[in-house]
Amino acid sequence: MLAARTRHLSFVALEESSSYLASMVGVRGLRLALNTSVAVLVLSLPFAATAASRANTLAPTVAATNATTSDASRAQPVARGGSIASSRNPMTVSAEGTRPTQEVTIHDGDTLATMANYYDVSVEAIAYANGLSDARALRMGQKLVIPPAEGALYTVKDGDTIDSIAGNFKVDPTVILTFNRCYFEPERCAAGQKIFVRGAELPALLEPDRPARDVFAAAPQVAQQPRNGRLSWPVGGVITQLFWWGHTGVDVAAPYGTGLGAGDDGVVTATGWVAVGGLRVCVQHAGDLTVCYYHTSAVYVSVGQQVARGQIIAAIGLTGVTTGPHVHWECKLGGQFVSCLSL
Numbered sequence: 001m002l003a004a005r006t007r008h009l010s011f012v013a014l015e016e017s018s019s020y021l022a023s024m025v026g027v028r029g030l031r032l033a034l035n036t037s038v039a040v041l042v043l044s045l046p047f048a049a050t051a052a053s054r055a056n057t058l059a060p061t062v063a064a065t066n067a068t069t070s071d072a073s074r075a076q077p078v079a080r081g082g083s084i085a086s087s088r089n090p091m092t093v094s095a096e097g098t099r100p101t102q103e104v105t106i107h108d109g110d111t112l113a114t115m116a117n118y119y120d121v122s123v124e125a126i127a128y129a130n131g132l133s134d135a136r137a138l139r140m141g142q143k144l145v146i147p148p149a150e151g152a153l154y155t156v157k158d159g160d161t162i163d164s165i166a167g168n169f170k171v172d173p174t175v176i177l178t179f180n181r182c183y184f185e186p187e188r189c190a191a192g193q194k195i196f197v198r199g200a201e202l203p204a205l206l207e208p209d210r211p212a213r214d215v216f217a218a219a220p221q222v223a224q225q226p227r228n229g230r231l232s233w234p235v236g237g238v239i240t241q242l243f244w245w246g247h248t249g250v251d252v253a254a255p256y257g258t259g260l261g262a263g264d265d266g267v268v269t270a271t272g273w274v275a276v277g278g279l280r281v282c283v284q285h286a287g288d289l290t291v292c293y294y295h296t297s298a299v300y301v302s303v304g305q306q307v308a309r310g311q312i313i314a315a316i317g318l319t320g321v322t323t324g325p326h327v328h329w330e331c332k333l334g335g336q337f338v339s340c341l342s343l
Helices: 002-074 112-119 123-129 162-169 173-179
Strands: 102-105 143-146 151-155 194-198 238-241 249-253 259-261 266-274 278-285 289-294 296-299 312-316 326-333 336-338
Touching: 112 123, 112 143, 123 143, 123 151, 151 162, 162 173, 162 194, 173 194, 266 289, 278 296, 278 312
Parallel strands: none
Antiparallel strands: 102 143, 151 194, 238 249, 249 326, 259 312, 266 278, 278 289, 289 326, 296 312, 326 336
């Protein structure tokens, strides 16, 4: 009887415990399942986005591959050491990360040196691209080709090979092949095309002998009218660059906004903006002398106006291509550049 009673109480206790455990597990299990589902959903989002992105990029890639394959028959195969066949469509190629070849017009005051400084290439690179052997052989209105970087613009000739061109310019053939995309578009490097040889060894420009008067060419023996006295300095400052064959004036640094005085009595012949030189003013003096002041911040006179020696006609500035406030003080005597310090 006691044993039966004990078994009955044990069964009741076990049944109650099981019911309680089942109820507790049910609530907590539901919460656990819900939290787990949310966590799985959140964690799966980045993977889903990545998969979608890869799917989107795969189609264009396949399309591009198919297009390349279909166009391959139009490509002109070129062997590295073989002769290059001619092409009917000359063109200039610029690689990614470089500017394209440009054509610019020479303005008053421009030189090979100022153009090279502005476009960040060497004088030799510009000279070679334009077939120039004399750095002084520039004229107003002349068109200049500016290469995309430091190197040689070269027109491929019949019989040329990539190796022979590379040998002439002392570069590795892969430089030419890579920059001009000859691997992928052989027609770009065909005869008649313009290619760019980056880092090419270029012929040096011979600097002309410095004349006794520090001029590009001899000034006229007889001036139209005599000039009295020497030019007055435009501003009290520090000379930062002298006149030489590649620099057509004298650079004088002074605080920004300082007034610039006319070097002598004369008539204003030009004002306004020019490439590289920025805002400038030019004055015609007796004796066929023209003096120009570049990189100014302001011009206080107008074309045709009479000015007196020492009269403030402009102010020191930073316009154009400059590394600091200064004036590019430039003189022409008889149409030829001369050093203002010699006048």
